[in-house]
Amino acid sequence: VISTVPRTSPLFIVVPAIECDVRAGKISLPEFIVKCPSHCRETKQQVYGTSVFASISSICNAAIHSGIITNYGGKVIVKKMAGQNTYKGSNSNGVRSLSLPKWRESFVVMEGKPKKGVIYPSTLDFDKAPAATTALPTTAAPEPTTTTTTTPEPTTILPTTQAPTTTTTPPPPPPPTTLKTRAAVHKVRDAGHVDWNCDCYGVSLACKVDLVFLMDGSWSIGKRRFKIQKDFLAEVAQVINIGVAGPMMGVIQYGDDAVTEISLKSYSNSRDVKTSITKIAQKGGVSNVGKALAYINTHYFSDANGNRGGAPNVAVVLVDGWPTDKVAEASRLARESGINIFFVTIEGADDNEKQNLVEANFVDKAVCRTNGFFSLPVSSWFALRKTVQPLVKRVCDTDRLVCSKTCLNANDIAFVIDGSSSVGTGNFRTVLQFVANITREFEISDTDTRVGAVQYTYEQRLEFAFGQHNSKAELLNAIKRINYWSGGTSTGAAITFAAEQLFTKSKPNKRKIMIVITDGRSYDDVRAPALAVHSQGVIAYSIGIAWAAQDELEYIATDPDKEHSFFVDEFDNLYKFVSKIVQNICHEFNSQPRN
Known part of the structure; x- marks a missing residue:
């Protein structure tokens, strides 16, 4: 597949583009280069293994997982290798790879910069059914070509002075047995003919459980x-x-x-x-x-x-x-x-x-x-x-x-964080650690729990929206990077702002949860904004510290107050409420009617 071309060769290399769902095993070349599109991570195409991947893995998401490219895409070199007895799953760069006990073929990904003089195919040879596999005839050689870019066989690139008949190409690996192929085998057994689009038992072939x-x-x-x-x-x-x-x-x-x-x-x-x-x-x-x-x-x-x-x-x-x-x-x-x-x-x-x-x-x-x-x-x-x-x-x-869907992956959670002058820089970092500790308990992705954050004083600032950070690592880093604002305390306006900026974009199948954290009495009314978000189906928690007003905490919190309103004398004691809040969120989820 790879050949060394003289430096004087005017060869122009075209890197073939692929989609996010292309698996390495579908390309019957031992080594090749491809260009991945952007935003493959969001497609959730499966990856099996770490560093060395099973050939049923998405090439592009394997490359993102390995850090070879970002979610904006790029060029990747793929090199096939023997199958492994085990593939270990891991989380990396926003892609979760899965474990696999054994697979017949593996591959690794490398940065898409070919070595000087090494030429990769400009077209890809995709696996087909076994009957479609062809080979070059041995009785007659094709006419010589004037440049390697016009050779019809993408798996072999030859210098212009070499006859094609002297080149040997390793046979491609046997095509994997797909779900559709197996269904067709059942059809052959039961009816005596092949229908390659068969759904032989009326069962979805995309079933993954x-x-x-x-x-x-x-x-x-x-x-x-x-x-x-x-x-x-x-x-x-x-x-x-x-x-x-x-x-x-x-x-x-x-x-x-x-x-x-x-x-x-x-x-x-x-x-x-x-x-x-x-x-x-x-x-x-x-x-x-x-x-x-x-x-x-x-x-x-x-x-x-x-x-x-x-x-x-x-x-x-x-x-x-x-x-x-x-x-x-x-x-x-x-x-x-x-x-x-x-x-x-x-x-x-x-x-x-x-x-x-x-x-x-x-x-x-x-x-x-x-x-x-x-x-x-x-x-x-x-x-x-x-x-x-x-x-x-x-x-x-x-x-x-x-x-x-469990209590850990079925929510849109909005943190409304008091950034007023009375909090102070050190205590504000303690509040962010409290927010991070709650977040860490949930499964974070665009299809699982999503988290947004608003910081407020007299004014309000959207720190990040639902779905802006779709991995736990990204989200925890975003929380850590929130800068302390300092100013007054208008909690009511902050609740209204969170409802408009976050919950209007909440997904219909998500539970809407708001956690308000404040250390003092609000300069504006909290009752009307709180009633408004309650009527929208938002489950509201209030966390009061030091000089927070108990009556306001109760207005903010969803009934019953004792399950949704908490108070501590000092910022350093916030950690005590992490497990209680998570337990309450789960209890409410699990006590919903099962009909």
């Missing part, structure tokens, strides 16, 4: 029905087309206790998951579903077990009859951790058996919403297979996986 099934291994299920359960899980594994770019699937078996049979990082394709499922032996015991839900919350969905972070967590519980322990508390904790819980109940209790239930209405107490979407009752084990398609459609409907 971290999915675990809790299978019932209790003695009450019996060997025959346990085998039916394994067949059901194997078919689900086949239908969802498991892969690192799509869904990953694991299995837990529960009885007296829960045990991991397949972790999220165990296998990266449907075939291996199916094979592993067939080998699962029934463990016996009773149906302790509550203990199993507690197990997934504390152990299963972790980075060490393959949790990817960027994919919704989904747990599907299969129950023969009903649980032998309570599920409400364990389910609540799991939901608050962002786990979407589905229940598939087979041969549930009839009217004569309901007195045997440990916990009445256990399904409604466990699932994310009690609207029927998260629960599938099945009349018998022999009807279980019919639920494969509807269940997979639901777990892949990421827009309705509401429990993926």
Whole structure:
């Protein structure tokens, strides 16, 4: 691909431009140069690994993650290399890379400045289906060209004195098996022809979830029905087309206790998951579903077990009859951790058996919403297979996986900060540290929690708007850089200013939260501005220090005052309220109706 051209060569190099979503594995060249566009970071195209990346990673976001280019784009040299046994995820330059257990091909990115005399292809050779791969004929050489820029083969650049037939080009790596290709394979098996745009089971091929099934291994299920359960899980594994770019699937078996049979990082394709499922032996015991839900919350969905972070967590519980322990508390904790819980109940209790239930209405107490979407009752084990398609459609409907939104990533938070003369430079830095400590507790991005800040005296100043800083590191640096203003104290005007400058631009699916921090009585009225923002659905917290007026703090705060209004004698004691405020924000989020 790369050749050394004499210094006298008049060759003009054209750097091909690519889009943000182009993955290194789609370009069948061992080394090449490309130009990335601006604002790739906002596209959230996935990156796997740190320094060395799996070839299914976005080239441009890998380059931003490595610091080779900024979010404004630029030229990048890509060099392929062998696959790695593990890829470690990390946060860098506003891009979060994900972990991956294994991949067949890797690449590294370098600054897009070719060495003197080294020429890279001006066009890119993209991977196609295997049948589309062609090679130069060996029986006849093409006519000599007068300059290397006109050669028709982009993977080989030759000096003008060398015959093309003497050059050997390494074969491109085999094309990756994509979700669409696997779907087509299923179509061949089932119908005998190929439709490369096939969605063979009516299931979205863009499904990307971290999915675990809790299978019932209790003695009450019996060997025959346990085998039916394994067949059901194997078919689900086949239908969802498991892969690192799509869904990953694991299995837990529960009885007296829960045990991991397949972790999220165990296998990266449907075939291996199916094979592993067939080998699962029934463990016996009773149906302790509550203990199993507690197990997934504390152990299963972790980075060490393959949790990817960027994919919704989904747990599907299969129950023969009903649980032998309570599920409400364990389910609540799991939901608050962002786990979407589905229940598939087979041969549930009839009217004569309901007195045997440990916990009445256990399904409604466990699932994310009690609207029927998260629960599938099945009349018998022999009807279980019919639920494969509807269940997979639901777990892949990421827009309705509401429990993926937690109290930590569902907010627009505005800090309204008193910069009056009575605060002083040292205390103002203490206030900024308090703001940073609260911010640090939330997941920060344009699609997660967003933070804005206003500083006020007699006047008001927008320090930064919602979404202006879309990573936690950027945001914390922005807070640190806020300069102390000094002046009077007009808190009412500051509340109105924050409502106009920040909350009018709040996203409709975000909770609007305002945190006002002041050390004295306001020179203007706070009641009318506070009532106005309350009526707009803003949840207001007031933090008073030293000479702050208690009545004004109560006017500002959302009812009940004791949950939203706080007072300390000294600035140095502000830190005591960080955990309390975060806990209150989460409590209010989690106590919202689940219907």
